[in-house]
Amino acid sequence: MSKVKGGKVRASHILVEKHSQAQALIGRINSGEDFTKIAREYSTCPSKKKGGDLGWFAKGQMVAEFEKAAFGLSIGAMTIDPVKTKFGYHIIKRTG
Numbered sequence: 001m002s003k004v005k006g007g008k009v010r011a012s013h014i015l016v017e018k019h020s021q022a023q024a025l026i027g028r029i030n031s032g033e034d035f036t037k038i039a040r041e042y043s044t045c046p047s048k049k050k051g052g053d054l055g056w057f058a059k060g061q062m063v064a065e066f067e068k069a070a071f072g073l074s075i076g077a078m079t080i081d082p083v084k085t086k087f088g089y090h091i092i093k094r095t096g
Contacts, residue, residue, distance in 0.1 A: 007059060010096030011070045012052035014038060015045040015088050022082030022089035029078065035093055044088065056096065066090055 012035065016022050025042060029035050039052030047054055059067060069083045073094035082089035 008056045009070050009073075009094055010056045011054050011073075012036070012039060012093045012095055013045065013047065013054060013066075014043045014052050014091040016042060016082075016091075017044065017088045019082055019084070019089050022091055026078070026080070026082065026091055029091070035078070035091075052093070053095070063087070066092065070094060 014025060025038055029038060036051030040048050043052055063085045065083055065085045069079055069092050075094050075096060078093040079091055083092055
C-alpha cells in the first residue's frame with residue numbers, strides 16, 4: 001500500500017493569525033471537538049467553507065513549511081504544534 005498517491009497528499013487546515021489561538025484550537029480538537037467545525041468557525045482561509053479541505057496537492061504547490069508538515073504526517077494525523085508560514089499559523093490534518 002503506497003503512502004502517497006502519485007506523490008500527492010490530501011490535507012485540511014485551519015489558518016489563524018496568532019500562535020496562542022492555534023494552540024488553543026489544537027487543544028479543543030485533541031479534547032474531541034470536530035476539526036471541520038472548528039475550521040469553518042475560526043479559519044481565515046477561504047478553504048474554511050469546505051471545513052478546511054485543501055484537496056490533493058503535490059510537492060511545490062504549497063509554501064515550504066506547510067508542505068513539509070503535511071507530507072510528514074501520516075493519514076489521519078494532525079500537527080501537534082502550529083506551523084508558521086507567511087500567512088499565519090496552520091493546524092494541518094492529513095486526510096489522504
